[in-house]
Amino acid sequence: DVNRLLLDQLNQVGLVNLLELATRPNVPRDLANYDFVVVGAGAAGCALAARLSENPQWTVALLEAGGVENIAHLTPVLAGYLQQTSSNWGYKSVPQKLSCLGMNNQECALPRGKVLGGTSSINYMIYNRGNRRDFDGWSAAGNPGWSYDEILPYFLRSENAQLQGLENSPYHNHSGPLSVEYVRFRSQLVDAFVEASVESGLPRTDYNGESQFGVSYVQATTLNGRRHSAYSAYIKPVRDLRSNLHIFTYARVTRILIDDATKSAYGVEFHYKNKPYTFKARKEVILSAGAFNSPQLLILSGIGPEDNLKAIGVPIVKELPVGRRLYDHMCHFGPTFVTNTTGQTTFTSRVTPTEVLSYLLAGNPATRLSSIGGVEALAFLKTPRSSLPKDWPDIELIMVAGSLASDEGTGLKLGANFKEEIYDRMYRELAQARQDHFTLLVMQFHPESVGRLWLRDRNSLGWPKIDPKYFAAEEDVEYLLDGIKASLRIMEMPAMQKIGARLLQRPTPGCEGHKFASDDYWRCSIRTLSYTLHHQVGTCRMGPESDPTAVVNHQLKVHGMRRLRVVDTSIIPVPPTAHTNAAAFMIGEKASDMIRSEWS
Numbered sequence: 001d002v003n004r005l006l007l008d009q010l011n012q013v014g015l016v017n018l019l020e021l022a023t024r025p026n027v028p029r030d031l032a033n034y035d036f037v038v039v040g041a042g043a044a045g046c047a048l049a050a051r052l053s054e055n056p057q058w059t060v061a062l063l064e065a066g067g068v069e070n071i072a073h074l075t076p077v078l079a080g081y082l083q084q085t086s087s088n089w090g091y092k093s094v095p096q097k098l099s100c101l102g103m104n105n106q107e108c109a110l111p112r113g114k115v116l117g118g119t120s121s122i123n124y125m126i127y128n129r130g131n132r133r134d135f136d137g138w139s140a141a142g143n144p145g146w147s148y149d150e151i152l153p154y155f156l157r158s159e160n161a162q163l164q165g166l167e168n169s170p171y172h173n174h175s176g177p178l179s180v181e182y183v184r185f186r187s188q189l190v191d192a193f194v195e196a197s198v199e200s201g202l203p204r205t206d207y208n209g210e211s212q213f214g215v216s217y218v219q220a221t222t223l224n225g226r227r228h229s230a231y232s233a234y235i236k237p238v239r240d241l242r243s244n245l246h247i248f249t250y251a252r253v254t255r256i257l258i259d260d261a262t263k264s265a266y267g268v269e270f271h272y273k274n275k276p277y278t279f280k281a282r283k284e285v286i287l288s289a290g291a292f293n294s295p296q297l298l299i300l301s302g303i304g305p306e307d308n309l310k311a312i313g314v315p316i317v318k319e320l321p322v323g324r325r326l327y328d329h330m331c332h333f334g335p336t337f338v339t340n341t342t343g344q345t346t347f348t349s350r351v352t353p354t355e356v357l358s359y360l361l362a363g364n365p366a367t368r369l370s371s372i373g374g375v376e377a378l379a380f381l382k383t384p385r386s387s388l389p390k391d392w393p394d395i396e397l398i399m400v401a402g403s404l405a406s407d408e409g410t411g412l413k414l415g416a417n418f419k420e421e422i423y424d425r426m427y428r429e430l431a432q433a434r435q436d437h438f439t440l441l442v443m444q445f446h447p448e449s450v451g452r453l454w455l456r457d458r459n460s461l462g463w464p465k466i467d468p469k470y471f472a473a474e475e476d477v478e479y480l481l482d483g484i485k486a487s488l489r490i491m492e493m494p495a496m497q498k499i500g501a502r503l504l505q506r507p508t509p510g511c512e513g514h515k516f517a518s519d520d521y522w523r524c525s526i527r528t529l530s531y532t533l534h535h536q537v538g539t540c541r542m543g544p545e546s547d548p549t550a551v552v553n554h555q556l557k558v559h560g561m562r563r564l565r566v567v568d569t570s571i572i573p574v575p576p577t578a579h580t581n582a583a584a585f586m587i588g589e590k591a592s593d594m595i596r597s598e599w600s
């Protein structure tokens with residue numbers, strides 16, 4: 001019927017969310033009581049709140065600092081632009097000495113989602129779970145319940161896979177809330193890359209299946225070519241059906257309320273439209289505010305390292321190493337290769353009005369608009385330097401049908417804080433000539449470098465200080481160098497020769513003193529074009545009480561505290577062999593079971 005059709009169309013373009021905000025603002029009632037107060041509607045927070053509210057006896061408040069998604073969030077090709085919107089918290093690192101030399105003021109950009117859906121609403125939508133050994137390692141480190149065999153059911157529970165050829169795989173489920181599909185739009189460049197990878201000896205693989213090792217077209221958290229965020233997957237389908245689930249946007253939590261005598265959390269303070277409010281939690285307060293904001297909230301509430309709490313004048317409730325460890329996955333943004341093809345690189349300005357109409361109105365999932373920011377394939381490799389077991393990759397190549405030139409310097413360059421001269425001297429000409437090209441981002445999975453996060457003052461609306469210390473360990477650069485060499489070997493394969501793929505002959509600014517493409521040139525380039533894939537973990541590290549680096553235990557309860565958990569990627573103890581969004585959903589799902597079994 002016409003109304004339904006109209007609603008469907010409005011939904012497609014994200015307008016329903018905006019209307020919802022205008023017509024149904026959820027105004028908080030001061031001092032309201034809930035069973036559970038969940039802070040942050042990101043990947044883990046949405047999964048958790050949706051699962052907890054399945055029990056009609058329990059009331060759940062989900063508090064989110066940001067607003068709602070719109071058409072830009074839903075359209076995968078625009079991923080790179082979202083970092084410049086108010087849906088990004090906009091964090092930057094403190095100036096780095098050994099990395100991000102190509103960024104303004106040597107500050108690495110550290111985007112995070114600030115919107116219903118959190119970072120799952122602004123990320124690049126790559127769906128990737130990790131290696132069996134990652135989780136077995138968590139379990140062996142004193143975290144019972146987190147081995148691969150025990151967490152796989154939670155990855156599956158969240159997934160609704162529409163992956164051709166994997167219909168019968170025991171590693172995929174087809175009935176969960178989160179849609180996972182292959183990106184339908186594919187360039188000739190990715191076909192050549194996959195073929196060349198196979199020619200170089202890599203097997204074709206399902207990197208979320210039995211073995212990660214090899215090459216695959218990318219699996220994405222999209223539904224019919226549109227972003228499927230935590231909000232779209234978990235909350236939207238149920239929010240009108242559950243009167244026990246209350247969702248508040250633009251609600252910025254500033255402190256956890258704690259009874260000092262019993263060390264029990266009993267509520268939160270937050271700001272809504274510049275006014276302070278309090279919510280009480282009868283059962284638990286759960287922080288799902290992400291790898292930067294969950295530790296910030298703990299420290300603001302007196303749970304953190306003694307020196308930091310003393311320095312900012314917050315009374316100590318519990319001394320814990322909050323923020324003391326910060327891991328991430330660092331990349332080299334490149335190498336970039338030009339090709340003899342035409343019309344294959346994802347230039348956003350090349351999107352035609354016909355493609356837009358066919359995507360928006362006919363819902364065609366196979367247009368350029370469904371490309372997840374140009375990412376088309378992943379390859380998981382081992383470098384000769386790795387001493388890890390043979391089935392545990394240490395490098396990933398992320399094949400992107402473009403570069404900073406794809407949006408002519410209007411999106412990614414600004415989002416990542418690249419200096420103008422990087423764009424001018426390496427990419428501008430590619431954009432002007434609409435020269436076909438692609439980039440292989442080379443990412444290291446298991447870095448030795450460890451950063452940290454702390455607070456400079458007790459301003460609850462301020463930014464945490466973040467020093468990721470990328471490449472403090474020299475060895476990390478050597479891994480990426482090996483990864484770059486592996487990518488160059490793939491370029492020598494016949495499938496790459498067929499499309500005339502050759503290294504872009506534009507030296508990285510600042511590295512001209514080294515012979516182009518020599519080892520020292522690449523080492524310099526790695527420290528200059530240092531690009532994080534935003535997989536920050538470890539700031540509220542999970543581990544047993546005996547572990548001096550641990551903040552939460554295996555049930556995600558904050559050590560020494562009662563009725564307080566952290567449920568998000570900050571609990572991940574070491575960087576996984578994966579991008580971190582899938583793990584966030586898994587953590588939300590698993591936490592909901594732990595909470596259910598405790599309170600039921």
Ligand SMILES: Cc1cc2nc3c(=O)[nH]c(=O)nc-3n(C[C@H](O)[C@H](O)[C@H](O)COP(=O)(O)OP(=O)(O)OC[C@H]3O[C@@H](n4cnc5c(N)ncnc54)[C@H](O)[C@@H]3O)c2cc1C
Binds near residue numbers: 040065113122251
């Ligand atoms: C640009 C970018 C691209 C990425 N691409 C990928 C990818 O392709 N694949 C992948 O697997 N991973 C990717 N990641 C990483 C991945 O998306 C995140 O690790 C994951 O989504 C984090 O989930 P989370 O639940 O831990 O936190 P988040 O999703 O960040 O959720 C935290 C939520 O808490 C809210 N919040 C924070 N503080 C407060 C407060 N004080 N009061 C109220 N609310 C608050 C935030 O606004 C946010 O909504 C990317 C990340 C970024 C930034």
